Amino acid sequence: MSYGSGVLLEAGVVGPMRHQLGRTLLAVIAIALGLALGLSIYLINRAAADEISLAARSLYGLADLAVVATNEDFEEELYPLIARKPGVSIASPQLRVEANLADRRGTLAFVGVDAFRYRALQPAFASVADADRTTRTLFDPRTILVSAAAAQTLELREGDALRVQVGLDVIAFEVGGVLPAEAFRESIAMLDIATAQWAFGRLGRLSSVDVRLASGASALDVRRELASLAPNRIRITTPGEATDEALRLSRSYRANLTALALVALFTGGFFVYSTQALAVLRRRREFAVLHALGVTRRQQLGFVLAGSALTGLCGSALGIMLGTWLARLGVDA
Amino acid sequence: MPLLQIDRVAKAYGVAPARRVLNGVSLVLRSGEYVAIMGDSGSGKSTLLNLIAGLDAPDHGRIVFDGQDLAQLGDAERTRLRRARMGFVFQAFHLLPHLSVARNVALPLALNGVRGAAAMARVERMLESVELGSRAHSAPSELSGGEMQRVAVARALVHRPSLVLADEPTGNLDADSAREVLALLRAQLKRDSAAGILVTHSLAAARTADRIYVLDGSGALSEREEPVHA
Ligand SMILES: Nc1ncnc2c1ncn2[C@@H]1O[C@H](COP(=O)(O)OP(=O)(O)OP(=O)(O)O)[C@@H](O)[C@H]1O
Ligand SMILES: [Mg+2]
Numbered sequence: 078m079s080y081g082s083g084v085l086l087e088a089g090v091v092g093p094m095r096h097q098l099g100r101t102l103l104a105v106i107a108i109a110l111g112l113a114l115g116l117s118i119y120l121i122n123r124a125a126a127d128e129i130s131l132a133a134r135s136l137y138g139l140a141d142l143a144v145v146a147t148n149e150d151f152e153e154e155l156y157p158l159i160a161r162k163p164g165v166s167i168a169s170p171q172l173r174v175e176a177n178l179a180d181r182r183g184t185l186a187f188v189g190v191d192a193f194r195y196r197a198l199q200p201a202f203a204s205v206a207d208a209d210r211t212t213r214t215l216f217d218p219r220t221i222l223v224s225a226a227a228a229q230t231l232e233l234r235e236g237d238a239l240r241v242q243v244g245l246d247v248i249a250f251e252v253g254g255v256l257p258a259e260a261f262r263e264s265i266a267m268l269d270i271a272t273a274q275w276a277f278g279r280l281g282r283l284s285s286v287d288v289r290l291a292s293g294a295s296a297l298d299v300r301r302e303l304a305s306l307a308p309n310r311i312r313i314t315t316p317g318e319a320t321d322e323a324l325r326l327s328r329s330y331r332a333n334l335t336a337l338a339l340v341a342l343f344t345g346g347f348f349v350y351s352t353q354a355l356a357v358l359r360r361r362r363e364f365a366v367l368h369a370l371g372v373t374r375r376q377q378l379g380f381v382l383a384g385s386a387l388t389g390l391c392g393s394a395l396g397i398m399l400g401t402w403l404a405r406l407g408v409d410a
Numbered sequence: 411m412p413l414l415q416i417d418r419v420a421k422a423y424g425v426a427p428a429r430r431v432l433n434g435v436s437l438v439l440r441s442g443e444y445v446a447i448m449g450d451s452g453s454g455k456s457t458l459l460n461l462i463a464g465l466d467a468p469d470h471g472r473i474v475f476d477g478q479d480l481a482q483l484g485d486a487e488r489t490r491l492r493r494a495r496m497g498f499v500f501q502a503f504h505l506l507p508h509l510s511v512a513r514n515v516a517l518p519l520a521l522n523g524v525r526g527a528a529a530m531a532r533v534e535r536m537l538e539s540v541e542l543g544s545r546a547h548s549a550p551s552e553l554s555g556g557e558m559q560r561v562a563v564a565r566a567l568v569h570r571p572s573l574v575l576a577d578e579p580t581g582n583l584d585a586d587s588a589r590e591v592l593a594l595l596r597a598q599l600k601r602d603s604a605a606g607i608l609v610t611h612s613l614a615a616a617r618t619a620d621r622i623y624v625l626d627g628s629g630a631l632s633e634r635e636e637p638v639h640a
Pocket of ligand 2: 455457577
């Protein structure tokens with residue numbers, strides 16, 4: 078930069094900012110905070126939505142539809158009717174029970190599955206290093222598989238015991254293995270469906286049946302057919318709908334966050350506007366002197382805009398770093 | 411052709427009752443001439459300087475600078491004319507507080523596109539001639555009033571303007587500093603053959619100029635009949 082333009086830049090832009098360092102820093106921080114808050118909330122929102130849809134997708138695997146109980150469960154006699162419907166290629170029954178843990182606080186979701194059918198719909202499950210052993214493990218009435226998330230939070234390893242409170246009884250399971258993280262994102266334990274029905278006192282009950290359509294079958298027709306089996310006790314969902322539903326549940330919460338982010342941005346913006354307006358007022362005499370020395374109105378405007386842009390740039394850079402960091406904290410927590 | 415021609419200029423402020431500040435003021439200034447304008451407080455001296463500088467426009471009459479009628483120019487053109495051809499010294503110094511002494515003096519050069527080593531050399535020489543060569547990197551706040559006004563004189567002259575307008579440049583200075591600044595201003599003007607208008611309350615100050623004019627309470631300008639500076 079030449080000596081001349083350096084003098085101009087310092088006279089009109091950088092000098093005044095440095096001279097009022099406190100105010101300049103305050104404006105930079107205000108922009109940074111507003112942007113950081115807005116950005117981190119947006120990022121957390123997006124991460125949550127991604128997580129929800131990923132969870133739904135991993136839950137469904139290759140299933141096109143799921144027949145789910147409108148209440149807690151439905152009778153297993155519906156299962157063969159579902160499996161035999163034309164257009165249904167695979168039907169995988171499940172019983173899901175939220176059980177109290179005996180030695181620890183909290184509950185864990187136990188998902189009873191028919192290992193062979195479940196495998197056919199869950200490629201991630203089928204690709205487990207020793208899929209056959211894993212499948213065999215599922216048939217053993219005393220053993221369960223736990224998802225990676227459950228293994229981590231409950232600090233479980235293969236061979237550990239997990240005791241569950243069912244009514245007045247305590248049932249002990251052995252952890253037969255840990256499912257890979259891709260297979261199940263939720264914190265769950267998986268066991269044989271017959272074992273689950275028996276252990277949790279839900280003999281003859283199912284909570285859902287995942288369905289894969291035969292190629293060429295019309296999803297709409299199959300859907301209507303299945304729904305007509307027991308209109309009051311079951312409903313049909315798709316992975317997309319399940320995701321939408323989960324997203325809808327968290328939508329109002331996320332809308333609040335978004336509103337908060339907007340308020341933060343607006344407050345930041347207003348603060349910046351008022352500091353700049355104040356700065357221009359304060360610099361009125363300075364501008365009058367500059368005008369007398371031959372600085373045109375247009376150049377004065379340029380000085381003010383360049384100063385604002387510089388402040389905004391510094392604040393935004395800082396805000397983006399801070400916001401990304403905050404979001405990471407929020408997502409990890 | 412004279413450098414500056416002021417022709418029956420009138421200026422009033424306010425509406426009903428408008429206050430007539432200048433009333434049929436005429437003045438002709440040639441290149442290299444140095445005149446003083448005296449008058450009581452509120453008589454319109456600053457107003458007249460602002461009109462000459464093109465910072466304000468007269469209600470009646472014409473101001474012609476170097477053949478150009480200021481009223482014919484737009485604000486940006488007048489600003490550029492002022493930037494290139496005029497220099498200003500204010501009563502309250504008005505140095506930019508966030509710039510060093512040297513950069514305050516460099517500003518008119520930067521505005522006029524004089525860059526690099528040429529600009530730096532001229533700033534250095536200008537500061538030497540107002541005896542502030544050693545204070546180039548000081549902040550204005552570190553200077554005395556007299557020193558600040560010498561910096562302002564340097565800033566008003568560094569780009570070699572044809573006309574320097576000084577509005578009460580010694581109003582805030584003690585007698586010794588005032589004498590020093592006035593002597594310096596006159597010497598620099600004469601060295602560059604620049605014209606100057608010095609506005610002042612003080613007869614002693616006015617006597618450093620070639621001619622003295624008086625702005626009276628009715629807003630009329632007349633030459634003071636008194637031999638000065640033989
Ligand atoms: N922008 C303005 N609006 C209204 N009135 C003004 C304005 N500028 C100056 N005046 C009035 O015009 C008159 C002349 O003002 P001016 O500043 O020219 O006086 P002056 O001779 O420079 O006085 P001083 O010696 O005190 O500086 C004063 O009465 C002042 O109040
Ligand atoms: Mg005045």
